[in-house]
Amino acid sequence: MYVLMDCELLGVIIIEKINCIENLPLSLTVDDVANALGLSKKNAYTLCHSKDFPCVQVGRRLIIPKLAFIEWMKTPNCGGR
Secondary structure (H helix, E strand, O other), rough: EEEEEEEOOOOOOOOOOOOOHHHHOOOOHHHHHHHHHOOOOOHHHHHHOOOOOEEEOOEEEEEEEEEHHHHHHHOOOOOOO
């Protein structure tokens, strides 16, 4: 998974690989899930709409709580909605 970081000294955006759970943001986006699981964005959206995946819709955005995602990863179930 990668995270965008604003580097004030250089005035550029750096992409840094997230390699541990502690580096995940409190709420994940569909892009975060796609990167973490090695999925395409389309397949990540399909997963987010599946029955047992911990996803909350806020307006048009899909938000995945970090702790719920971690729990889901222990016993992933990709059943349809």
